[in-house]
Amino acid sequence: MSSRCNLPRVTSRPLVLDRDEIVDAAVALLRDEGLDAVSMRRLAARLGVSPIPLYSRVGNKEALLDRITERLLGHAAPDPPPAVAWDDYAATWAHALRRQLREIPDTRLLMRTRRWAMVESTRPLYRVLRAAGFDDGHAVRACRLLMWAAVGFVANETGVAGAGGGGGGPVAGGDPSGVDQTDADALFDLQVRYLVEGLVRDQAGGGG
Amino acid sequence: MSSRCNLPRVTSRPLVLDRDEIVDAAVALLRDEGLDAVSMRRLAARLGVSPIPLYSRVGNKEALLDRITERLLGHAAPDPPPAVAWDDYAATWAHALRRQLREIPDTRLLMRTRRWAMVESTRPLYRVLRAAGFDDGHAVRACRLLMWAAVGFVANETGVAGAGGGGGGPVAGGDPSGVDQTDADALFDLQVRYLVEGLVRDQAGGGG
DNA sequence: ACCTGAACACCGTTCAAGT
DNA sequence: ACCTGAACACCGTTCAAGT
Numbered sequence: 001m002s003s004r005c006n007l008p009r010v011t012s013r014p015l016v017l018d019r020d021e022i023v024d025a026a027v028a029l030l031r032d033e034g035l036d037a038v039s040m041r042r043l044a045a046r047l048g049v050s051p052i053p054l055y056s057r058v059g060n061k062e063a064l065l066d067r068i069t070e071r072l073l074g075h076a077a078p079d080p081p082p083a084v085a086w087d088d089y090a091a092t093w094a095h096a097l098r099r100q101l102r103e104i105p106d107t108r109l110l111m112r113t114r115r116w117a118m119v120e121s122t123r124p125l126y127r128v129l130r131a132a133g134f135d136d137g138h139a140v141r142a143c144r145l146l147m148w149a150a151v152g153f154v155a156n157e158t159g160v161a162g163a164g165g166g167g168g169g170p171v172a173g174g175d176p177s178g179v180d181q182t183d184a185d186a187l188f189d190l191q192v193r194y195l196v197e198g199l200v201r202d203q204a205g206g207g208g
Numbered sequence: 209m210s211s212r213c214n215l216p217r218v219t220s221r222p223l224v225l226d227r228d229e230i231v232d233a234a235v236a237l238l239r240d241e242g243l244d245a246v247s248m249r250r251l252a253a254r255l256g257v258s259p260i261p262l263y264s265r266v267g268n269k270e271a272l273l274d275r276i277t278e279r280l281l282g283h284a285a286p287d288p289p290p291a292v293a294w295d296d297y298a299a300t301w302a303h304a305l306r307r308q309l310r311e312i313p314d315t316r317l318l319m320r321t322r323r324w325a326m327v328e329s330t331r332p333l334y335r336v337l338r339a340a341g342f343d344d345g346h347a348v349r350a351c352r353l354l355m356w357a358a359v360g361f362v363a364n365e366t367g368v369a370g371a372g373g374g375g376g377g378p379v380a381g382g383d384p385s386g387v388d389q390t391d392a393d394a395l396f397d398l399q400v401r402y403l404v405e406g407l408v409r410d411q412a413g414g415g416g
Numbered sequence: 417a418c419c420t421g422a423a424c425a426c427c428g429t430t431c432a433a434g435t
Numbered sequence: 436a437c438c439t440g441a442a443c444a445c446c447g448t449t450c451a452a453g454t
Contacts, residue, residue: 040428050439051429061428107319111363145399152360155319191353194406195399248447258420259448269447 017047019057023067030068035106040064069109073100073121086132087196093125094146094192101154110155122147134203142199149191157184225255227265231275238276243314248272277317281308281329294340295404301333302354302400309362318363330355342411350407357399365392 025047030038040061044051058064081089100121104110122143129139233255238246248269252259266272289297308329312318330351337347 039426041426052438055429056437108316111315111319141395141398144395145402148360148364149357149399150360151364152356152358155363156356156359187349187352190349190406191357191403194353195402197409198398198402198405201405247445249445260419263448264418 017049017053017057019067022047022054022057023064023071026064026068027071030105035108038065038068065109066112069104069112072104072109073113081128084128086128086134087200089128090125090142090146090196090199091192093128094150094195095188097121097147097150098154098188101150102158104154107155107158110151110158113151138203145195145199146192149195150188153188153191157188225257225261225265227275230255230262230265231272231279234272234276235279238313243316246273246276273317274320277312277320280312280317281321289336292336294336294342295408297336298333298350298354298404298407299400301336302358302403303396305329305355305358306362306396309358310366312362315363315366318359318366321359346411353403353407354400357403358396361396361399365396 022043026038026043029043029046040051040054043064044054047054054064058067084092101110101113125146126139126143129142130136134142230251234246234251237251237254248259248262251272252262255262262272266275292300309318309321333354334347334351337350338344342350
């Protein structure tokens with residue numbers, strides 16, 4: 001900005017490693033070898049450095065996992081449409097959110113999705129609802145309802161990534177009718193429809 | 209069973225430590241010091257033994273966590289009522305499930321709740337629905353809907369147990385309206401009502 | 417048979433150096 | 436300033452002993 005020199009500076013930065021590259025590598029490691037393989041040491045080795053730079057760039061393993069989740073969710077909010085019925089858009093938004101959440105390769109990462117992801121990806125829905133006449137409180141409520149439903153649904157439909165087995169003793173029961181892809185899709189669609197229909201009725205009934 | 213000797217056997221068992229006691233101690237450790245403190249070594253130390261007996265009794269850390277979750281959920285299915293309207297019972301059941309899930313001290317444990325917890329605690333609801341005229345498919349669907357909604361909701365309303373901080377960089381946003389207890393209760397109630405109302409309408413509309 | 421000490425192969429994190 | 440080797444205090448898990 002304030003530099004007037006346009007000659008290429010030969011800064012010889014000590015490392016060609018900024019935070020985004022670290023998170024990139026972490027996501028790659030996650031995809032390649034699973035969440036349990038994502039350790040500070042392994043990530044450092046993969047980047048050809050000691051663990052120290054990771055700590056100075058991202059702070060912490062906890063922070064690293066937050067950045068990974070952030071990256072996987074993407075800032076890509078579903079999409080701001082020109083003029084749709086709010087209830088149609090609500091359903092579309094919920095399905096888009098589910099699609100996005102399913103990209104996360106390990107359910108455990110979903111658990112660090114709550115607050116800030118809410119704020120970020122909820123915005124277009126919030127705006128549509130406000131434009132449709134919802135007051136702030138009801139719009140926030142509707143966003144939470146749909147957001148939490150999607151997170152809960154994905155958390156439950158996705159298999160546990162951690163190795164598996166379960167070991168120990170007899171696990172009882174047997175849930176013979178496994179939920180396949182089609183079942184899950186239909187069930188999510190049903191859930192969203194129920195919620196949106198409820199919102200429609202409440203809005204018609206007075207609140208809004 | 210087949211032994212005819214009723215004299216007290218002086219078996220001198222090598223250890224007074226069965227699997228339930230181990231899980232008891234693990235739950236206590238979890239409550240006292242949090243999930244991150246639940247390690248095989250620490251648990252063994254707390255029990256005054258080497259880690260080996262834990263491995264022979266519960267098999268694995270993964271298995272230990274499953275047993276802990278199992279214990280915390282309890283087999284206590286909400287309650288089988290004499291004669292209620294199925295929709296009232298469905299709401300009651302969902303609230304009871306939420307109450308039970310909230311007892312789990314760490315959200316991460318919720319993620320190992322899915323399949324078998326489903327089978328176990330869903331049964332009374334399933335029976336009531338069948339008695340009310342739902343066929344198997346619709347009853348299972350309704351159970352899943354409410355179960356998943358509850359899990360998702362609790363996963364989101366409960367704070368992350370892991371230390372916190374989040375470290376790293378600026379986390380953007382700010383979600384000014386924090387969800388307090390009353391908000392969460394009202395929101396869950398709303399969600400359950402929407403879902404149950406949806407089920408009611410679908411049943412009336414033909415399916416059942 | 418069932419326990420223990422000791423070990424293996426890892427962790428997250430931080431130190432005193434090095435350049 | 437920013438990196439590294441080395442260390443600290445842990446892990447999960449399993450081994451060859453012990454009784």
